[in-house]
Amino acid sequence: DGGITQSPKYLFRKEGQNVTLSCEQNLNHDAMYWYRQDPGQGLRLIYYSQIVNDFQKGDIAEGYSVSREKKESFPLTVTSAQKNPTAFYLCASRLGGVVLHTEAFFGQGTRLTVV
Amino acid sequence: AQKITQTQPGMFVQEKEAVTLDCTYDTSDPSYGLFWYKQPSSGEMIFLIYQGSYDQQNATEGRYSLNFQKARKSANLVISASQLGDSAMYFCAMREGYRNKLVFGAGTILRVKS
Numbered sequence: 001d002g003g004i005t006q007s008p009k010y011l012f013r014k015e016g017q018n019v020t021l022s023c024e025q026n027l028n029h030d031a032m033y034w035y036r037q038d039p040g041q042g043l044r045l046i047y048y049s050q051i052v053n054d055f056q057k058g059d060i061a062e063g064y065s066v067s068r069e070k071k072e073s074f075p076l077t078v079t080s081a082q083k084n085p086t087a088f089y090l091c092a093s094r095l096g097g098v099v100l101h102t103e104a105f106f107g108q109g110t111r112l113t114v115v
Numbered sequence: 116a117q118k119i120t121q122t123q124p125g126m127f128v129q130e131k132e133a134v135t136l137d138c139t140y141d142t143s144d145p146s147y148g149l150f151w152y153k154q155p156s157s158g159e160m161i162f163l164i165y166q167g168s169y170d171q172q173n174a175t176e177g178r179y180s181l182n183f184q185k186a187r188k189s190a191n192l193v194i195s196a197s198q199l200g201d202s203a204m205y206f207c208a209m210r211e212g213y214r215n216k217l218v219f220g221a222g223t224i225l226r227v228k229s
Contacts (some may be wrong), residue, residue: 030215031215033217035219040224041221041222042121042206042219042220042221042222043206043208043219043222044219045216045217045218045219048215048216048217050214050215056216058216058218059218088158090160092160092217094215094217096215100146100148100167100210100213101148101165101167103150103162103165104150104160104162104208104217105162106159106160108158108159109158109159
């Protein structure tokens with residue numbers, strides 16, 4: 001079955017530690033996204049990638065880093081520079097390119113808690 | 116600047132009635148796409164409906180329809196015959212031009228009463 005997988009579902013880290021969230025898709029999608037969602041709030045775009053080896057900052061990129069070495073994978077690192085990292089993180093992918101009408105498919109999310 | 120605005124933090128609707136969730140957007144690009152998603156308490160994101168800026172007709176998908184008013188830059192979601200299972204957070208999103216950047220609004224929590 002095609003889909004997008006985020007792991008782990010729950011993640012606990014100590015303050016000051018970097019942590020990497022995994023996102024893998026087997027949909028052959030070019031575009032991938034990372035969003036942050038705080039309780040009762042909307043999705044805020046952290047980073048997005050339109051193609052392998054390329055990515056752009058979203059609206060809240062400070063304290064985060066990404067890589068896109070493979071089409072299937074778009075890991076997100078939450079660094080110690082991120083002041084308030086506790087949140088729900090959602091990864092998504094879209095066909096991308098010049099195909100305009102396709103929707104984004106989402107993973108199940110990773111709930112990160114920093115203590 | 117806020118690209119997508121959802122002004123209703125929360126809405127209540129009686130079961131079997133229709134409800135409209137508001138969404139306004141801001142873009143100077145003539146080509147764009149608008150999406151609506153549903154997020155139940157489980158956290159998963161469920162795609163509901165899409166409207167392209169050049170589409171001549173309002174989009175419909177089952178009980179969901181989109182009231183697209185291009186001049187007003189609004190893309191309101193209409194849910195007909197509400198069901199208890201419609202209780203969730205609803206997000207409006209926009210993709211501008213041929214870029215793949217996809218931004219979301221703050222969401223509206225809908226509660227369906229029996």
